[in-house]
Amino acid sequence: xxxxxxxxxxxxxxxxxxxxxxxxxxxxxxxxxxxxxxxxxxxxxxxxxxxxxxxxxxxxxxxxxxxxxxxxxxxxxxxxxxxxxxxxxxxxxxxxxxxxxxxxxxxxxxxxxxxxxxxxxxxxxxxxxxxxxxxxxxxxxxxxxxxxxxxxxxxxxxxxxxxxxxxxxxxxxxxxxxxxxxxxxxxxxxxxxxxxxxxxxxxxxxxxxxxxxxxxxxxxxxxxxxxxxxxxxxxxxxxxxxxxxxxxxxxxxxxxxxxxxxxxxxxxxxxxxxxxxxxxxxxxxxxxxxxxxxxxxxxx
Amino acid sequence: xxxxxxxxxxxxxxxxxxxxxxxxxxxxxxxxxxxxxxxxxxxxxxxxxxxxxxxxxxxxxxxxxxxxxxxxxxxxxxxxxxxxxxxxxxxxxxxxxxxxxxxxxxxxxxxxxxxxxxxxxxxxxxxxxxxxxxxxxxxxxxxxxxxxxxxxxxxxxxxxxxxxxxxxxxxxxxxxxxxxxxxxxxxxxxxxxxxxxxxxxxxxxxxxxxxxxxxxxxxxxxxxxxxxxxxxxxxxxxxx
Numbered sequence: 177x178x179x180x181x182x183x184x185x186x187x188x189x190x191x192x193x194x195x196x197x198x199x200x201x202x203x204x205x206x207x208x209x210x211x212x213x214x215x216x217x218x219x220x221x222x223x224x225x226x227x228x229x230x231x232x233x234x235x236x237x238x239x240x241x242x243x244x245x246x247x248x249x250x251x252x253x254x255x256x257x258x259x260x261x262x263x264x265x266x267x268x269x270x271x272x273x274x275x276x277x278x279x280x281x282x283x284x285x286x287x288x289x290x291x292x293x294x295x296x297x298x299x300x301x302x303x304x305x306x307x308x309x310x311x312x313x314x315x316x317x318x319x320x321x322x323x324x325x326x327x328x329x330x331x332x333x334x335x336x337x338x339x340x341x342x343x344x345x346x347x348x349x350x351x352x353x354x355x356x357x358x359x360x361x362x363x364x365x366x367x368x369x370x371x372x373x374x375x376x377x378x379x380x381x382x383x384x385x386x387x388x389x390x391x392x393x394x395x396x397x398x399x400x401x402x403x404x405x406x407x408x409x410x411x412x413x414x415x416x417x418x419x420x421x422x423x424x425x426x427x428x429x430x431x432x433x434x435x436x437x438x439x440x441x442x443x444x445x446x447x448x449x450x451x452x453x454x455x456x457x458x459x460x461x462x463x464x465x466x467x468x469x470x471x472x473x474x475x476x
Numbered sequence: 477x478x479x480x481x482x483x484x485x486x487x488x489x490x491x492x493x494x495x496x497x498x499x500x501x502x503x504x505x506x507x508x509x510x511x512x513x514x515x516x517x518x519x520x521x522x523x524x525x526x527x528x529x530x531x532x533x534x535x536x537x538x539x540x541x542x543x544x545x546x547x548x549x550x551x552x553x554x555x556x557x558x559x560x561x562x563x564x565x566x567x568x569x570x571x572x573x574x575x576x577x578x579x580x581x582x583x584x585x586x587x588x589x590x591x592x593x594x595x596x597x598x599x600x601x602x603x604x605x606x607x608x609x610x611x612x613x614x615x616x617x618x619x620x621x622x623x624x625x626x627x628x629x630x631x632x633x634x635x636x637x638x639x640x641x642x643x644x645x646x647x648x649x650x651x652x653x654x655x656x657x658x659x660x661x662x663x664x665x666x667x668x669x670x671x672x673x674x675x676x677x678x679x680x681x682x683x684x685x686x687x688x689x690x691x692x693x694x695x696x697x698x699x700x701x702x703x704x705x706x707x708x709x710x711x712x713x714x715x716x
């Protein structure tokens with residue numbers, strides 16, 4: 177059982193971090209930062225999968241390098257780039273490498289990224305990917321032999337299966353219906369899209385009280401007022417309140433990291449009682465994680 | 477060539493779960509050529525639905541369901557029977573099913589799978605589009621196609637990319653298809669349709685069937701192809 181699963185089962189409030197592999201082969205600095213700032217402070221670290229459809233080094237190799245450095249990974253998998261054969265194959269490969277936590281995502285459309293002329297795949301959706309994992313764990317796969325009988329795996333993987341939801345979506349009901357389907361397909365934990373409004377999050381949590389699944393509230397560290405405004409304009413399902421934008425505007429340029437950590441830490445503290453954990457997306461600012469945890473009252 | 481195959485009757489009956497009264501509407505355009513539609517189909521459907529305990533409020537066959545004027549005029553004559561139904565079973569390509577669903581404000585349920593349209597999107601001067609996926613899902617999505625309306629062709633609901641204005645993440649000018657489906661199902665009182673887990677698509681269903689290749693329409697379409705070049709004359713037999 178992964179540490180993430182064990183700690184969530186024990187009822188402990190958990191924190192996860194996130195790294196993004198580079199565009200190129202120079203992955204050393206990212207792994208080094210994870211070792212210096214995240215190891216021992218967070219229970220697991222997500223490795224993004226060609227995030228925002230910008231081509232880069234893959235998630236699986238990042239997960240393997242984290243494992244080699246004693247850090248538990250969360251293997252993010254999007255449905256945009258692989259069909260069901262490749263997705264299932266990569267799940268088996270990940271399991272061989274010792275990866276247990278997998279986060280199933282639809283994935284941003286290719287036109288959001290830097291290869292806009294590429295063919296989007298979406299053979300499976302996030303619900304289908306979770307169902308595929310559940311099938312693999314049962315010792316079979318999505319295919320069948322020539323007689324139509326289910327295939328049998330030689331060696332069966334075990335995953336801790338995660339998914340995403342958007343608590344501040346304009347259509348919470350539609351999001352909740354999809355989340356229910358993800359649970360039915362096998363999801364065991366949720367890491368949410370970024371939340372900056374504890375009141376909206378509390379309402380969402382009340383609406384999903386019937387779902388027995390641990391929720392880790394997502395927080396993207398806001399690096400500047402400009403970034404917050406950009407998110408409000410362009411990132412679906414994310415709303416940064418005006419008060420937070422003002423805080424960031426008032427911060428001196430060399431004090432932005434300090435203010436960013438204060439804001440993120442405060443959000444974790446305010447939402448700690450509403451959910452089972454927090455997922456910190458630092459977008460390269462891994463060094464602010466210790467400060468965030470201190471402000472959240474969780475410093476070790 | 478706009479080719480359809482008939483969905484199995486039990487799949488059709490299952491997709492009408494919870495629906496008591498059904499109007500049967502068939503297209504007399506392409507499905508006639510494909511030998512999937514027409515009068516025999518309407519009789520068969522009426523019998524199958526009755527056998528499943530459904531009340532068939534009436535049936536009609538229209539020349540081209542993808543033509544707005546024809547649908548409006550002909551359905552106007554049987555509007556009472558259409559209005560008395562909770563759902564309309566439509567025997568046509570995916571364009572026809574969506575067109576009827578948009579026109580009559582009732583759940584439109586497909587009786588056929590569309591496998592090939594050759595980019596022919598019918599005579600309907602509107603936005604209904606069919607991607608010839610061969611496994612029509614319109615029964616579960618309020619008659620709005622998730623394959624064409626969703627930029628990612630998702631089958632289990634919206635992704636996280638829906639904007640606050642309910643636009644799609646790929647373009648502000650494109651509405652989120654799944655938001656449209658959600659709104660339609662909510663207005664039809666059928667949100668439970670969205671809760672059904674949809675299995676991964678079976679891409680084999682897109683293939684043209686042997687039965688389709690044997691239809692008159694297929695033969696007519698193929699006869700428009702240029703005749704094959706005459707075979708080269710056989711080499712003269714060698715004189716011994």
